[in-house]
Structures are given as structure tokens and as C-alpha cells.
Amino acid sequence: GAGVSQTPSNKVTEKGKYVELRCDPISGHTALYWYRQSLGQGPEFLIYFQGTGAADDSGLPNDRFFAVRPEGSVSTLKIQRTERGDSAVYLCASSAQPGLAPNEQFFGPGTRLTVL
Amino acid sequence: GENVEQHPSTLSVQEGDSAVIKCTYSDSASNYFPWYKQELGKRPQLIIDIRSNVGEKKDQRIAVTLNKTAKHFSLHITETQPEDSAVYFCAAPVVAGGTSYGKLTFGQGTILTVHP
Numbered sequence: 086g087a088g089v090s091q092t093p094s095n096k097v098t099e100k101g102k103y104v105e106l107r108c109d110p111i112s113g114h115t116a117l118y119w120y121r122q123s124l125g126q127g128p129e130f131l132i133y134f135q136g137t138g139a140a141d142d143s144g145l146p147n148d149r150f151f152a153v154r155p156e157g158s159v160s161t162l163k164i165q166r167t168e169r170g171d172s173a174v175y176l177c178a179s180s181a182q183p184g185l186a187p188n189e190q191f192f193g194p195g196t197r198l199t200v201l
Numbered sequence: 202g203e204n205v206e207q208h209p210s211t212l213s214v215q216e217g218d219s220a221v222i223k224c225t226y227s228d229s230a231s232n233y234f235p236w237y238k239q240e241l242g243k244r245p246q247l248i249i250d251i252r253s254n255v256g257e258k259k260d261q262r263i264a265v266t267l268n269k270t271a272k273h274f275s276l277h278i279t280e281t282q283p284e285d286s287a288v289y290f291c292a293a294p295v296v297a298g299g300t301s302y303g304k305l306t307f308g309q310g311t312i313l314t315v316h317p
Contacts, residue, residue, distance in 0.1 A: 089244075116303060127207075127290045127307030128245065141304060176244070180303055187233045187294050187303035192244040 087111070089193035091177050097199045098167055106162040106196045110179030117160050118190060119152055120176040128176055134160060167200045174198070203228045203295050207308025215316050220281050222311045224291035225273040231293040234267060234274045235305070239288045248289075249276070281315045288312050 090109040098104050110117050115136055120128035130144040134154045142152070149167075154160040164171055174197050178190040204227040214220050226234075232253040237245035251258045251265045251274065258265050264277040278285055292305040 118304070125310070127292075127310050128305075130304050130306070133304050187305075189235065189247050189250065190303060190305065192237075192246070194244045 089177055089179055089191050091175075091193040091196050093196060094194065095197045095199075097201065099201050100167060100169060102167050102200075104164050104167060104198065106164075106175050106198070108160045108162070108177030108179075108193060110158065110160070110177070111191055112158075113181070114179035114191075115157070115182050116180045116188075116190075117154060118178045118180075119160070119162050120178065122174045122176055122195070124173075131162070131175075164198075167198075169200050172198055172200045203231060203293050203306040205291060205293050205306045205308045207291050207311060209311060210309065211312045211314070213314045213316065214281050216281060216283060218281055220276075220278045220285070220313055220315075222276045222289055222291070222313070223273060224275070224293075224308050225271075226293040226306075227272065228293065228296055229269075229272060230296035232296065233294050233303075234265070235292050236265060236276050237290045237292065237307075239290065239310075241287075245290060278313075281313075283315050283317050286313055286315045 092107045117134040119131040122128045132152050133141040137157045149165045152162045174195040176195045177193040180188045180190045207224045235250035238248045239245045249263050249265050262279045267274040288310045290310050291308040295304045
């Protein structure tokens with residue numbers, strides 16, 4: 086079956102612009118995570134969805150970042166008024182219902198965002 | 202929150218040698234410890250994971266050991282091959298209220314180079 090997909094694979098934008106990054110999780114996976122990975126670093130948690138609701142958005146850096154998952158499947162990460170410091174690879178991951186014990190997270194290929 | 206420290210940051214070995222990467226974590230309630238392999242420009246992929254009810258798990262040339270008392274876990278790769286060259290990340294979940302929904306804190310990564 087298809088894995089996690091993300092579009093676009095690369096996004097170059099100018100400082101101050103608005104961008105949307107899309108994640109299509111594995112079918113049937115209820116848990117969806119967004120991470121951000123800067124060069125030479127491990128992924129850093131941004132937000133977690135269980136179904137349609139954002140169960141934990143504590144990793145979002147500020148109010149310029151927002152994410153939605155309206156139908157409990159595809160998710161969109163939205164960044165307003167982009168800054169050069171937002172440049173990174175944005176990774177999406179999904180997993181089956183974690184319940185009391187976490188399950189394997191399957192990562193997408195990421196979107197490389199470059200803010201000029 | 203969870204704090205994960207990973208060492209070494211770089212590791213260079215000759216083909217056929219063993220490689221060991223170590224991680225420590227801070228939250229004694231953490232109960233799941235995955236290891237991810239990330240090749241240049243690719244997505245992180247799970248190579249092995251261990252839950253807190255076991256001390257060791259092995260899968261062919263890869264093994265992970267867990268010491269809950271000391272709060273550290275290690276990745277062991279035996280008979281290394283050039284294709285093992287990649288960045289390896291350990292991770293541990295944030296546990297809140299006795300449950301973990303899989304929000305992962307990652308280590309800083311280890312660049313493993315296996316020389317033919």
C-alpha cells in the first residue's frame with residue numbers, strides 16, 4: 086500500500102509570503118504528526134492530530150503556524166508571514182491508534198521549505 | 202518534558218566492525234524507544250524499537266538494549282556494511298498522565314560512516 090506522501094517536495098518562497106504544506110497519511114491511520122527538521126538536527130515535534138482534532142499543538146513555534154485536518158485524513162500545515170528562520174524540512178508522520186502504547190510512526194518524504 | 206541525549210555525533214568504522222550508539226532520556230515514564238535511520242535527502246525509517254517491558258531486542262545484525270534504571274538505551278550494529286552509512290536517530294515519547302500518544306523527542310543524530 087501507499088506510504089505517507091507530502092506535497093510539494095520543495096517550496097521556495099519569499100519572506101513574508103504564506104505557504105501551505107500538505108500531508109496524506111497512510112489510509113486508516115488516525116494519528117498524524119508534524120515535525121520540523123533543520124540541517125544536522127533531529128526532527129522536532131510541532132503538532133499532533135488524533136482524528137480531526139489537534140490533541141497537542143505545543144510544538145508550534147508561534148501563531149504564524151497553524152495546521153488542520155478537517156476530515157481526519159489529509160492535513161495541511163499553514164505558515165503565515167514566512168521568515169528566513171522557517172527554512173527547514175517539514176516532515177509528516179502517521180501511525181495507527183497509539184492507545185496506551187505508542188506505535189511505529191511512518192514518515193513522509195518531507196517538504197523542503199526555503200524562505201529567501 | 203522529555204530530554205534525549207545521543208552520542209557520539211559521528212562514528213566512523215571499517216566494514217565488518219561493530220558500531221554502538223547510545224542515548225539517554227530523562228522521563229522515567231517513557232515506555233517506547235525507536236531507532237530511525239535516515240539516508241541523505243530521504244525520510245527517517247524505523248529500523249528497530251523496544252518497549253519498556255523488555256531489556257533487549259535483536260533483528261539480524263541490529264540490536265537494541267534498554268536499561269530503565271539508568272535511563273539509557275543503545276543501538277548495536279554488527280558486521281557493518283557500507284550501506285549502513287547514514288544518520289541514526291534515537292527517540293523517546295512524551296508521557297503525560299500515564300499515557301503516551303507517541304509524541305517523540307529525538308536525539309541529535311549520529312552520522313555513521315562505514316568504510317569499505
